[in-house]
Amino acid sequence: AQTVTQSQPEMSVQEAETVTLSCTYDTSESDYYLFWYKQPPSRQMILVIRQEAYKQQNATENRFSVNFQKAAKSFSLKISDSQLGDAAMYFCAYRSASGKYGNKLVFGAGTILRVKS
Amino acid sequence: GAGVSQTPSNKVTEKGKYVELRCDPISGHTALYWYRQSLGQGPEFLIYFQGTGAADDSGLPNDRFFAVRPEGSVSTLKIQRTERGDSAVYLCASSWGQGVSPLHFGNGTRLTVT
Numbered sequence: 001a002q003t004v005t006q007s008q009p010e011m012s013v014q015e016a017e018t019v020t021l022s023c024t025y026d027t028s029e030s031d032y033y034l035f036w037y038k039q040p041p042s043r044q045m046i047l048v049i050r051q052e053a054y055k056q057q058n059a060t061e062n063r064f065s066v067n068f069q070k071a072a073k074s075f076s077l078k079i080s081d082s083q084l085g086d087a088a089m090y091f092c093a094y095r096s097a098s099g100k101y102g103n104k105l106v107f108g109a110g111t112i113l114r115v116k117s
Numbered sequence: 118g119a120g121v122s123q124t125p126s127n128k129v130t131e132k133g134k135y136v137e138l139r140c141d142p143i144s145g146h147t148a149l150y151w152y153r154q155s156l157g158q159g160p161e162f163l164i165y166f167q168g169t170g171a172a173d174d175s176g177l178p179n180d181r182f183f184a185v186r187p188e189g190s191v192s193t194l195k196i197q198r199t200e201r202g203d204s205a206v207y208l209c210a211s212s213w214g215q216g217v218s219p220l221h222f223g224n225g226t227r228l229t230v231t
Contacts, residue, residue: 004159033217043206045160045222091159095217103148103212103220104173107159 002027002094006108013082014116020067021077021111023092031097034068034075035105039089048090051075053097079113087115119143121223123209129229130199138194138226142211149192150220151184152208160208166192167214199230 003026013019025034036048051059051068058066063080079086089112093105122141130136142149147168152160162176166186177183181199186192196203206227210220 006159043208043225043227045208045210045220047219050219093159097217103218104150104162104165105160105220106162107152109159110157 002029002032002096002106004092004094004106004108006092006111008111009109010112010114012114012116013079015082015084017082018078018080019082019113021079021090021092021113023075023077023108025073025075025092025094027073027094027096029096029098033095033097034066035093035095036064036066036075036077037091037093037107038086039091039110040087045091049077082115084115084117087113089113121209121211121221123207123223123226125226126224127227127229129231131231132199132201134199136196136199136228138196138207138228140192140194140209140211140223142190142192142209143221144190145213146211146221147189147214148212149186150210150212151192151194152210154206154208154225156205163194163207196228199228201230204228204230 005024032053034051038046049061065078067076089110091110092108124139149166151163154160165173169189181197183195206225208225210222212218
């Protein structure tokens, strides 16, 4: 079974600074997808960024980028120019590429990100 | 368009009671997922529907939990003989059924068992 580990329960960053959230995962599969989701107090999970394992190039979405190290099974999220609205719980998630699981996600325990003004 | 809607937003019930949690997916989404999120934890998979059928119910913790999706749209998660340990946020998500498509989540139902 796949597992996702987020070793940082909480992180803080000063507004306009850069912060990196860590994630490692365990799988025996070679093809899969990785995601970062943001969960504000409203509880709704919002997709931040997605990475396909077969792509070597790291995904970027505006101020958000990832450092995907397939051999190390590491998938960190970098947030540049942090804003107050970035404060939330962040979850790393894994999806098998095998169609039999649909779009089922396996989540890590989450990292609370606090942004200081 | 409307997103995934979950009702009620909050539910308080007494230990031993029966509860039903409802999820209205995005129109046209054939895949529907239920997750349970305990305090301070990540969501844990419960069950996945493709159309009307449960394609994967491996995450249901025991036989007190059951979910249906009779017409391939709205789904109801049913919990019998609730226990205090069932207290959590129950999240529903939907997606297109084919290929890799993003999950769209609702705001969840916070269940408190007293």
